Amino acid sequence: MSKTYRIKERSEGAFGWLTNLVSPRSSEKTAVDDVSFTVGQGEVVGFLGPNGAGKTTTLKMLSGLLYPTAGQISVLGYTPQLRNKEFLKSISLIMGQRQQLIWDLPAMETFRLNQKIFEIPDEQFKQVYGYLDELLQVSKLVKAPVRTLSLGEKMKCELVASLLHDPKVLFLDEPTIGLDVGVQKIVRSFIKDYSRERNVSVLLTSHYMQDIEALCERVIVVSDGRVSFDNTLESLRKRMSNHRIITVELSEAAMASALGKYGLVRSGDGFVHELMVPASDVVSVCSRVLAEQSVLDISISDPPIEEALLKLFMDSQAEAAMRAEGASGKCVA
Numbered sequence: 001m002s003k004t005y006r007i008k009e010r011s012e013g014a015f016g017w018l019t020n021l022v023s024p025r026s027s028e029k030t031a032v033d034d035v036s037f038t039v040g041q042g043e044v045v046g047f048l049g050p051n052g053a054g055k056t057t058t059l060k061m062l063s064g065l066l067y068p069t070a071g072q073i074s075v076l077g078y079t080p081q082l083r084n085k086e087f088l089k090s091i092s093l094i095m096g097q098r099q100q101l102i103w104d105l106p107a108m109e110t111f112r113l114n115q116k117i118f119e120i121p122d123e124q125f126k127q128v129y130g131y132l133d134e135l136l137q138v139s140k141l142v143k144a145p146v147r148t149l150s151l152g153e154k155m156k157c158e159l160v161a162s163l164l165h166d167p168k169v170l171f172l173d174e175p176t177i178g179l180d181v182g183v184q185k186i187v188r189s190f191i192k193d194y195s196r197e198r199n200v201s202v203l204l205t206s207h208y209m210q211d212i213e214a215l216c217e218r219v220i221v222v223s224d225g226r227v228s229f230d231n232t233l234e235s236l237r238k239r240m241s242n243h244r245i246i247t248v249e250l251s252e253a254a255m256a257s258a259l260g261k262y263g264l265v266r267s268g269d270g271f272v273h274e275l276m277v278p279a280s281d282v283v284s285v286c287s288r289v290l291a292e293q294s295v296l297d298i299s300i301s302d303p304p305i306e307e308a309l310l311k312l313f314m315d316s317q318a319e320a321a322m323r324a325e326g327a328s329g330k331c332v333a
């Protein structure tokens with residue numbers, strides 16, 4: 001699937017409005033460029049990428065909110081942009097930055113409205129609400145106007161409102177954004193239990209790697225609108241497995257530059273420094289540091305998954321820059 005946005009360019013200045021009227025100008029932005037993947041039933045897949053990579057645009061196309069400019073999409077056998085009623089009853093798009101709850105009314109009013117919209121029989125409503133309440137503990141929250149709830153409480157109610165119709169596919173766009181660590185953990189474990197117990201397929205975007213590590217075995221990484229990686233989280237982790245982090249605590253403060261001779265200094269505050277070194281050099285670097293520095297403590301760990309992701313983003317951005325350069329070269333020729 002691909003999506004190109006047309007962006008109106010507004011002229012500035014006193015007569016800008018006249019220019020906009022007489023000769024309107026626009027440019028194009030390809031947000032999603034020939035992205036292709038499949039997700040199996042019951043699979044929970046992380047959909048990652050830097051800001052502006054095209055994740056939300058992809059989720060909107062998958063849930064039928066946006067028409068693709070090119071390509072074909074099939075979700076549960078339906079074509080999302082046709083917005084078939086049965087399709088809409090089978091999916092849910094939950095966005096951490098937007099909510100569907102009616103601001104001035106208690107959340108239960110939104111739940112009842114959704115019951116009507118999705119034609120949920122009373123018995124099913126009772127059963128699904130009871131199940132969701134057991135996992136999210138919302139019964140104390142649903143009678144107060146939504147505007148009086150905290151961000152975390154709103155997110156719990158938002159999840160209930162979005163899942164009452166028992167969807168088979170979930171698109172989650174940053175569901176833990178802005179939540180404190182306690183509520184993040186609750187939401188994470190809810191998604192885990194819910195997807196496993198209901199055998200629901202989930203496509204999850206998040207900038208928090210704890211979400212991805214807790215929930216996803218497979219990750220798809222997009223950068224500049226293109227898929228740059230589609231494999232297991234483990235294989236993403238292994239991309240950095242030829243490096244280790246050596247954390248050194250010194251008894252006397254030292255400049256980061258003083259440790260540069262041992263490896264790449266990732267961070268340092270005077271007393272504690274982190275060095276990234278090739279795995280094959282770990283023993284020799286540790287010996288040298290211990291012999292030459294006043295060391296209080298030293299430890300060795302694997303690089304966090306963020307390192308591998310960052311490297312992937314940087315490689316894809318470099319590739320995109322080269323593609324753009326090639327394309328402009330072609331134009332000139």
Ligand SMILES: Nc1ncnc2c1ncn2[C@@H]1O[C@H](COP(=O)(O)OP(=O)(O)OP(=O)(O)O)[C@@H](O)[C@H]1O
Pocket residue numbers: 005006007029030031049050051052053054055056057058
């Ligand atoms: N309605 C729109 N009109 C024009 N351009 C848009 C529109 N929506 C998104 N874009 C552009 O498309 C690109 C992809 O945006 P998108 O929101 O899909 O990225 P994202 O990966 O979800 O980013 P983030 O992680 O910051 O949420 C961005 O460059 C964005 O500016």
